[in-house]
Amino acid sequence: MASLSKYVADSAGFTEKGAEWLQHLVGDWNLVSDLLRADLVLWIQREGKPTAVAHCRPATGSTVYYEDPVGLVLDEGEAPEIWDLLGGGAAARTARTVRREGREARGLVVPVRKNGVTLAALAVESPLQEGTLSDSAVKQEQLGTRLLRMLEQGAFPIEGAPIPPRRGAPRVGDGVVELDDQGVVQWASPNALSAFHRFGIDGDMAGITLAELSTEVLQTRVPVDESLPLVLMGRAAWRSDMQARGGTLSLRAVPLTENGQRIGAVILVRDVTELRRRERELITKDATIREVHHRVKNNLQTVAALLRLQSRRMKSDEAREALTEAMRRVSTIALVHEALLQGSQEAVYFDEVIDRCLRLAVDAASASVHRAGTPRLTDTQVEVRTERIGRAGSIRAEEATPLALVVTELATNAVEHGLSETGGTLTVRSDRTGSHLVINIEDDGVGMESATPSGLGTNIALTLVQGQLGGTLTWQNRPEGGTRATIEVYLDPIST
Template sequence: MTDNNLLELCRTNTNLTAMQINLLQRIKMALPFTADLVMANIGLYVYAKQKTEFLIIDHIKPHTAYTPFKHSKAGRLRKIQEEPLIKYTIETGKSMSGKREWSWGKFIEMHTEAIFDSSGIVAVASFEMQPGVSKVEGYSYLYRTACSLLTYSHKNLDAYMFRALTSSDGIIIADKNNRIVFANTAAMRIYNILGVINLIGYHLFDHQLSRRITKETISIDKPYEKELTADSITIVRRDIPIKVGGSLLYRIIIVSDVTEVRKKDKELLIKSAVIQEIHHRVKNNLQTIASLLRLQARRSQSQEVKAALKESVNRILSISVVHEFLSQQQEEIIDVTKVTRNILNLISQNMLPPDFKLTTKFSGGTVILPSQQASNLALIVNELILNSLEHAFENTASGTIGLTITKTREKYILDLYDDGPGLPIGFEKRQSRSLGLQIVRTLIEDDMDGKFELYNNNGTHARITIPRDIRGE
């Protein structure tokens, strides 16, 4: 449930004030973390308008324990008589423990805690868990820490620090003197690798806990999180001090073994660097081929051969533009607008006389495409720009080429246009013998499953419509 939904739910079904609703919104943010901490379902109950029913404003299941019993849905109303433990706590402000039957003859443990503001009791939090969970050694410290979070949540919390836990995360609780009073199995396993057999009783800053740490990285963006390297493992340590009135109550330490994650990150970086180098070499090879073709063109006596070789050079260079972009970034995606700009620069340098004034216009945002589609589009743009330069600006000293991009939920529409005289009367693109237009049509319709149109509108417009893969964005 979002904060807006909770706000609307409370406004419609309760008499809570705006400040009380705001308090519950802040508490709600830390509930998933709290549920993971105590391995219990947590529900938030408030009086409905008539005070003959309770409104369940949130109910969270933990990620760290299996809870087979169904949890109550947020927004559901419960008669007061059906919730005696909630009723006792909301009326007295005192904690209560008992059992709830969730299936015929099957019971869960239930503990209730009052949530206060300056005017009194606002809500009740219920902690529901399987029998036996509370018998874990040191669980009382976990539970008391979770209860202190309900009070601590009166503050504005850092959502990142209170992100949900996983079953493999180590949990350590230290008291107000920073003495460890609880450590779960995952935390013990991690510190066993560091040569510490039993964490209970150690001071958090004891040299024994850090003597094998060889590297410590503190994130400026996350001041309470550190990455530690020791021997062959890498640990992320989250430090959450719980203070009330300026005094430390408990300190929650979450330790996560991220050794394999960091290994994979390193492998991906290496792989990315190799791929970037490959793209760089492909770009260089393509430019070398283009240089050889230019050399061949200069030696040829046939104007027809020279023109064909010049067109081939432009096609090769348009593909090299894509590889140049890919060699400079880690992701295998391309900004089509940037590619079009570069292709325009390349072609205009090769095809236009020095005194020709070319104006370029771009509007409508951009299109981000995977490298294969971007390579296709680079060739398409190259051919269409070549056509414009060849046919639209004869006997003129200036001209405009533009690109307008329109996005819908299902497709991209690219309109590449010039302000020349337009298509000749009776022109039919499918009957055209132009190799460039044949390349364009084949790439768009066959390779990209798109649509290609040519039409006149104060110049020639080439409209390209290609499906949009929303999953890849």
């Protein structure tokens, strides 16, 4: 099924601003649908025939369309009021009975205009009512009818309103308040009254300005959103939160206009106390996790520094090398925690970790090696270049730590055993397909003998790959010279 933008793009006669206006309408028309408890269907002229390009169902009542009408094309003689309206005719002011999927419904068609130009036709269709409507339903229908008049005048949707809605934005079913042009409450739905009563506003609200009622219960120590007074007076199409008595109300104002003059406003209200509490908990949790990673990283760097100092005091070359290797491994784990500090979730963008592992592996190698781009300490040093090809993507922290250790061990082995005498290029190639990740660590050095590499570093890498990552680690000589170590693992998905 094509989208609204696709339908409009394929239709002649639509300007860019006209297309944006229809997109803006569809982004906010659920307000009209909920107030009128009616389905809304947007019709445009396409290839000479009316075509349904968007549909909205009400959240406050039953739908008349079980099958989505988007894409439906009217033939000559069907729905003449839509044909007439899209052909430049006048809008019908009275509703008529229509049949939708074998049932009778009440239908009204209004023009969607902007700057005096009819862009589309909006069909407003609702089930036939049985019995008498409640006072609340009558009031909501009156407010919805006002919005339809604004739609005809090109005043709705309201330009500058924040669409799409922010998290926790109120809907008609949450609570509705009607204000006059002075911000005085004319009517409030039962749900709106209940929400305000929970915040300490007692009794009937009618006849008093909403701003005055709210000021009495606002928490004085809590910063107030600068847009809140405009929202409470209904003067700006905006959203704001109001905190009182330990709770939070989310308010949205929709100014009502008539011929360009503001005549009142619709205020939608929702109790978002629990939602905001959970958001604060998540923010606190995120800050705590970041602080933990920061402290772990600092502690690991301190341990690495102590190992470095201790290695310098060692008289035995074997002891000095062992401490240096331990320092490098601790530093690698610290790299993962530093990467976790940069992200917003418990995942690591591993390509950045690989870059750091390569630098660490070369810098921690024997004194006969220097990394490309750094000063040569002695004339006998050989140069090692590093490069990363492909993409590993984001990896869970639990898997990133062992994988970073493995990459560092294999890269260090490649430098010390393959490139320390001749120099050359150390390359890491990553190939990620879904959860399947293959990483090749290659050098163009002297290559390995027939025996598989052994040693503490190799045993650590094998244990981590097979034990913690459930993958495989293999070595082979490259046909063009040098050695290739291949890590193959299947990663767990990152939870969101």
